[in-house]
Amino acid sequence: MEIRTASSPKQPAVPFTGAPAPVAHRIERAITANLPFAWVTGDEAYGDNGPLRRFLEARQLNYVLAVARAHRLTSAAGAFRAGVMAKKVPESGFEAIPAGIGTSPWPCSPWPISPSPAPCL
Structure with missing residues (x-):
């Protein structure tokens, strides 16, 4: 988990290591300390x-935040495993987006282009 600052794209990411439970507390501390960041990223954990x-x-x-292939997502079509839903997205429905400064080399990950009216909880 890392927070990237919005004010300086050349500034390195601040790593947030640890279990998912205490990370919310760490993010709250970053907000309280007025640390500038635009978004939060994390792996499937x-x-x-x-x-x-x-x-x-x-x-x-x-x-x-990445999710495991077995993670269940809900859409207008019903509830499905994330891996099943990902296979239904046509190749033209993905866009390669660079991970940004701080990654070496800057990898481009394929992200599905899908507006979501509500989060998939």
Whole structure:
């Protein structure tokens, strides 16, 4: 989990290591300390943590959290495993977006282009 500052793109990310449970407390401390950041990222250990996502949404914080293929997501078509939903997105529905400064080399990850009216909790 890391917070990237919005004020200086060349400034390195501040790593937030640790279990998903205490990370909400660490993010809250960053907010209280007025540390500038635009969004929060995390791997599936964080993305599969519903309370963490709800914490971020309640504070209207932008985030990108990976989820496990077995994670269940709900859409207008019903509830499906994330891996099944990902296979239904056509190749033209993905866009390569660079991970940004601080990653070496700057990898581009394929992200599905999908507006979401509500979070998939």
